[in-house]
Amino acid sequence: MKDFIKIENPKSCCGCGACVSVCPRDAVAMKEDEAGFIYPSVDEALCVKCGKCAEVCVFTQKNKGANGDPAVYAAATEDKDVLLESSSGGIFTELANAVLDKGGTVFGAAWTNEMSVSHIPVESKAELEKLRGSKYVQSVTGDTFRQAKKLLEGGRYVCFSGTPCQIAGLKAYLGRDYEKLLTIDIICHGVPSMKMLRDDLAYVYGGDLSEIDRIKFRDKRYGWGTKGSILSGSSRTKYDPGTSPYYFYFLKGEVYRESCYNCRFPSEGRQGDITLGDYWGIRQELIKLMGEADPDKGISCVLVNTGKGAQWFKSIENNLHLTLSDRKSVEKHNKQLTAPSAPLPEHRELLEGYLKNGYSAFREGYKKHFKDHVIRTAKNMIPPKVKRGLNDFLSKVKG
């Protein structure tokens, strides 16, 4: 008889949901803690002590991930509409389209009607818009690992996209590779809880949250950056680090679940066949090699980690503005490729304040960061072209 999963330290659970999916008795369910982070909870009356939930856990078993020397590209879709709706270069949509063209199913994170974020399956290009765009909060994988397995067992193509820990969780649950499975992970610095986001939306939006149609964390009408909008009917409320304590703390890295500060995946090889991220700080000389690419509308960094990833990427190359790059250049402005986010001293204080006083702790702390707001706002006012020129200059000076 084996023991079931027990979370003794929140640092050791990323909430991927593999243990929920693997349980033959449906005895494991995700429950929110006081801060809104989800952790597995076992119904002992149903449990038969098979131990599968503990064995599948990605935070306790070694999962090496793909090679450490991927082919790296700077890329952006040629489809201007898709680019505008995507957070970076729209590569996710291009890959997803390729899988849908083969009659496959694409899994990714979507807003639900209850104003939360969950993984869902999509089978048509029209529905893909639900998955498009970054949702800066933890997405619940729910039943999607099981759904993906069923489709793969039935011989269908499946594309599964998510954070590295979700892809590692899926792979641990599947237990083997499938030729028709394409996995895409994103470069990830961490996720806050849905409860925190809801509290923040109530503060920033003010009205009834059920009126909100969609939150765009990255609204390209403001360029390629971290300014967003809350969309409700025909109204648009600004949502960015200058208006939202949540967004501000998200970017500072102060409100993630504990596992994110202990994340294994930056150092253990990439989990996806392909990794996607923002190519922050891209050099002007690289952009020049990308034909018509518009750096003010977003450029992705693409890490092609496996042979399977290379085949899929080749199949979409003709739809992209593209140039070869290297991992070092991407890492320079994307620390999450080498190490997890470091918890700042304010992290604990903020979390304890949130547990004691609720969302007001976010608001109070936010006021203290007034200087940071001014600097960030001033930075946001510098035209992107000038910023890129400065970055290029500084890179050259630093060597």
Ligand SMILES: Cc1cc2nc3c(=O)[nH]c(=O)nc-3n(C[C@H](O)[C@H](O)[C@H](O)COP(=O)(O)OP(=O)(O)OC[C@H]3O[C@@H](n4cnc5c(N)ncnc54)[C@H](O)[C@@H]3O)c2cc1C
């Ligand atoms: C929480 C989070 C943190 C991120 N941190 C970084 C970072 O530090 N550096 C960096 O370069 N890029 C980061 N990204 C990735 C980046 O914002 C883009 O999502 C990525 O470059 C893909 O862009 P795209 O234009 O190709 O596609 P898009 O259409 O913009 O992206 C859609 C893809 O993102 C996935 N996705 C969206 N929200 C979530 C979510 N909550 N959980 C799991 N998957 C999600 C969808 O399933 C889909 O695969 C982060 C994304 C998220 C969601």
Ligand code: SF4
């Ligand atoms: S030990 Fe087995 S039956 Fe019990 S919760 Fe874990 S997977 Fe389910």
Ligand code: SF4
């Ligand atoms: S890391 Fe994933 S598999 Fe492990 S306990 Fe947490 S949710 Fe379950």
Ligand code: SF4
């Ligand atoms: S930082 Fe690591 S643990 Fe946190 S959501 Fe991202 S991949 Fe998962």
